[in-house]
Amino acid sequence: MDNLEQKFNETIKMGLDIVKETEEDRLMTLSVGPQHPGSGHFRFTIKVDGDYIVYCDPDPGYVHRGEEKMCEYRNFIQNIPHLERPIIHDSTNITYSYSLAVEELANIQVPLRGQYIRALASELNRQVYTLYWLAIYGIFLGHSTMFMWPMGDRELFIDLLEALTGARVTHAFNIPGGVRNDVPEGFRDRCLRQVAYFEKRLTEYEDIFYNNPLFRQRTEGVGILTKDNAIKLGVTGSVLRASGIPFDVRKAEPYDIYNEIDFKIQYMKTCDSFARSTVPFLDMKESCHIIRQLLDKMPKSGEVRAKLQPNPKGPPGESYKRVESGRGALGYYIVSDGTPKPYRVKISVGSFRNMLALPFLLIGSKLADMPSIYWSLNYWPVEADR
Amino acid sequence: MIKDLVNPTNFNILVGKLGDALTRALDQPLGYAINWGRIWSLWPVHLETACCSVEFGAASGPRYDVERFGIIEAFGSLRQCDLIVVQGTVTRKMAPRLRMVYDQMPDPKYVIAMGACAITGGLYIDSYNVLPGVDGIIPVDVYVPGCPPRPETLIQGTMLLQEKIKRSKIR
Amino acid sequence: MSSDQSNTQNGSEQKKVNSDSTQTSMSKKTEAITPEFEGDLINKIVSKFGDKIIHVIYIRPGRTKILVPSHEIVQVASFIKDTLGFDHAESVSGTDYPKDNQIEVIYHLGSYSVDKLSSQILALSTRADRNDSRLPSLINIFKSVEYHERETFEMLGVYFEGHPRNERFLLPEDWADIPPLRKEFRIKGR
Numbered sequence: 247m248d249n250l251e252q253k254f255n256e257t258i259k260m261g262l263d264i265v266k267e268t269e270e271d272r273l274m275t276l277s278v279g280p281q282h283p284g285s286g287h288f289r290f291t292i293k294v295d296g297d298y299i300v301y302c303d304p305d306p307g308y309v310h311r312g313e314e315k316m317c318e319y320r321n322f323i324q325n326i327p328h329l330e331r332p333i334i335h336d337s338t339n340i341t342y343s344y345s346l347a348v349e350e351l352a353n354i355q356v357p358l359r360g361q362y363i364r365a366l367a368s369e370l371n372r373q374v375y376t377l378y379w380l381a382i383y384g385i386f387l388g389h390s391t392m393f394m395w396p397m398g399d400r401e402l403f404i405d406l407l408e409a410l411t412g413a414r415v416t417h418a419f420n421i422p423g424g425v426r427n428d429v430p431e432g433f434r435d436r437c438l439r440q441v442a443y444f445e446k447r448l449t450e451y452e453d454i455f456y457n458n459p460l461f462r463q464r465t466e467g468v469g470i471l472t473k474d475n476a477i478k479l480g481v482t483g484s485v486l487r488a489s490g491i492p493f494d495v496r497k498a499e500p501y502d503i504y505n506e507i508d509f510k511i512q513y514m515k516t517c518d519s520f521a522r523s524t525v526p527f528l529d530m531k532e533s534c535h536i537i538r539q540l541l542d543k544m545p546k547s548g549e550v551r552a553k554l555q556p557n558p559k560g561p562p563g564e565s566y567k568r569v570e571s572g573r574g575a576l577g578y579y580i581v582s583d584g585t586p587k588p589y590r591v592k593i594s595v596g597s598f599r600n601m602l603a604l605p606f607l608l609i610g611s612k613l614a615d616m617p618s619i620y621w622s623l624n625y626w627p628v629e630a631d632r
Numbered sequence: 633m634i635k636d637l638v639n640p641t642n643f644n645i646l647v648g649k650l651g652d653a654l655t656r657a658l659d660q661p662l663g664y665a666i667n668w669g670r671i672w673s674l675w676p677v678h679l680e681t682a683c684c685s686v687e688f689g690a691a692s693g694p695r696y697d698v699e700r701f702g703i704i705e706a707f708g709s710l711r712q713c714d715l716i717v718v719q720g721t722v723t724r725k726m727a728p729r730l731r732m733v734y735d736q737m738p739d740p741k742y743v744i745a746m747g748a749c750a751i752t753g754g755l756y757i758d759s760y761n762v763l764p765g766v767d768g769i770i771p772v773d774v775y776v777p778g779c780p781p782r783p784e785t786l787i788q789g790t791m792l793l794q795e796k797i798k799r800s801k802i803r
Numbered sequence: 804m805s806s807d808q809s810n811t812q813n814g815s816e817q818k819k820v821n822s823d824s825t826q827t828s829m830s831k832k833t834e835a836i837t838p839e840f841e842g843d844l845i846n847k848i849v850s851k852f853g854d855k856i857i858h859v860i861y862i863r864p865g866r867t868k869i870l871v872p873s874h875e876i877v878q879v880a881s882f883i884k885d886t887l888g889f890d891h892a893e894s895v896s897g898t899d900y901p902k903d904n905q906i907e908v909i910y911h912l913g914s915y916s917v918d919k920l921s922s923q924i925l926a927l928s929t930r931a932d933r934n935d936s937r938l939p940s941l942i943n944i945f946k947s948v949e950y951h952e953r954e955t956f957e958m959l960g961v962y963f964e965g966h967p968r969n970e971r972f973l974l975p976e977d978w979a980d981i982p983p984l985r986k987e988f989r990i991k992g993r
Contacts, residue, residue, distance in 0.1 A: 281677065281733050286685075287726070311762055314958075319990065397693030398693060477890050479891075499865065499922040566866060577911070590899075598950065631973055760980075760988075761974070
């Protein structure tokens with residue numbers, strides 16, 4: 247280094263016009279903003295030194311609609327269409343957790359067939375959500391076939407959900423006490439046919455996307471989140487399972503009838519971006535097995551919903567319930583003071599918890615790796631802002 | 633003889649009438665051609681505002697293919713787009729950015745307000761951070777109701793926009 | 804269905820209740836059934852710090868809650884992390900109680916590394932005065948609370964001492980009103 251400095255000083259003495267670069271000249275501030283094909287409705291400010299990112303500061307809040315405050319002004323049933331909107335394409339899971347918490351507060355018992363139908367809708371919705379995530383991942387990396395194929399397959403699952411609930415994405419299907427209506431005629435056969443077709447399609451995805459050498463080069467070894475760091479940062483969902491920790495709320499704390507379903511937790515140990523994008527794919531495969539078991543074990547007939555009073559309420563108390571949504575553990579903390587309206591509703595969403603890993607992973611990596619790291623963290627801005 | 637026919641007063645009227653005839657002959661087909669070009673290549677800006685963006689994504693999918701109408705999401709800059717689809721709720725934090733994006737687009741530009749939240753605030757009308765409708769900050773051409781609107785409704789909304797463009801005079 | 808149980812804050816209760824038939828015998832059963840594993844956990848904390856500091860609010864299957872005064876919370880939290888094995892915070896939420904003139908901040912702690920604790924959530928709560936709300940931050944013990952505490956600061960006005968950035972996070976830059984989750988902030992029209 248001294249030699250270099252000496253040479254530099256000599257060059258200046260010779261009178262050549264060289265300007266020495268200062269620290270401030272090297273860094274360039276970029277704002278990956280809300281109007282950006284690579285970020286969605288979320289902004290993060292990064293400073294780059296050449297090709298490497300040295301600083302990252304997320305700036306959420308562009309879709310902050312005040313869900314938690316608005317829940318205090320509506321009663322327990324009126325809150326359901328409201329609480330669906332943060333994760334609109336996975337809406338069954340976010341209302342599932344809410345219904346569980348309200349049932350604990352108000353002491354409502356759910357009939358068995360209702361529990362099975364709830365779990366079935368939750369698994370179908372998990373497929374829908376993961377396919378949307380995969381489609382956007384494809385288009386971020388420039389693989390437009392991987393945008394079209396999952397979008398098309400997703401429509402078939404949405405058809406099933408539309409036959410079951412009546413709406414494409416905003417189902418309002420789960421209520422405290424069960425589900426709103428029973429499955430229609432012929433649903434079981436249709437569902438089994440669709441699951442068989444989908445399993446064939448998953449092998450095709452593997453061929454064009456996961457075994458694609460370009461995709462592998464872009465994501466293997468990129469954005470390593472070691473096991474200790476994953477625990478320290480408190481991430482959840484597929485990000486956690488890709489770092490070697492087999493944690494799934496359906497196995498750790500089985501809710502409803504999940505203790506009667508036999509499935510394995512899918513996890514990988516390589517901790518990089520490739521692992522984070524493969525774990526949801528393996529989850530989808532496992533979900534197909536779960537759907538088959540649910541359809542087999544469902545009781546043939548029965549009530550699907552408990553009878554409720556017009557304004558359900560419970561004694562003063564609080565409850566915390568969590569559910570494995572498409573993105574991770576989704577928890578609700580509800581405080582009730584004896585009236586039909588909740589006193590405080592706090593939603594603990596996977597995106598907000600995973601956001602902490604974003605500056606951690608981006609600092610030190612290259613600018614060109616940003617899309618593959620950012621979307622592999624499974625961040626949905628509408629959910630994080632609530 | 634021509635000098636008798638064409639004198640100064642007569643000349644102006646002749647030129648004026650010739651201009652009228654030319655305008656009428658060319659304006660209509662030219663306008664039709666220009667509007668035809670604009671209708672079948674509406675390029676929207678990639679600005680997702682809230683949850684309706686999921687249905688817009690589904691509309692770009694293979695089943696409700698909007699690419700056959702020429703609506704390709706321009707992944708380049710917004711200086712080459714002429715359509716802004718306000719998808720969903722506009723919060724107070726997003727509103728100045730939306731206005732900036734709208735100002736940066738070149739003329740002619742069109743706005744579709746998609747979803748109940750963009751029209752009047754929708755489900756979130758009494759929230760502390762939500763604008764009650766987006767037509768207070770940018771001029772809207774077509775309102776597409778729904779929460780979220782089905783992709784077919786969005787396509788019908790764009791067809792209404794196409795009718796509106798067909799009827800407009802080019803400047 | 805609303806049940807006429809008395810205050811469920813103290814004592815324990817069963818998770819799923821067959822409401823009608825066992826309602827009358829509930830009060831007799833509450834003393835008998837205390838989940839053992841959870842009771843052990845709480846006993847460890849109480850035996851280390853004493854009864855005056857730790858107030859046990861409830862012990863239920865899978866969920867336990869303790870209330871700790873604000874000047875002791877850092878030691879209790881580091882004991883919970885080092886000895887018991889809870890290693891991350893699932894969520895941090897603040898609740899405004901204008902009747903007691905206090906704001907309660909509650910940390911829900913979970914564990915990924917210890918197998919037996921994977922279904923347990925320990926709720927560690929503390930209270931701050933409403934007019935002068937300052938609390939010590941737990942960021943040096945649980946790194947995962949960084950953004951949650953920042954959001955609690957902006958939504959409720961609780962200042963966390965030791966947190967590097969007590970700033971606005973989700974609200975717009977020109978927010979000039981009181982923190983929105985306080986009870987005196989009324990949304991429009993209601």
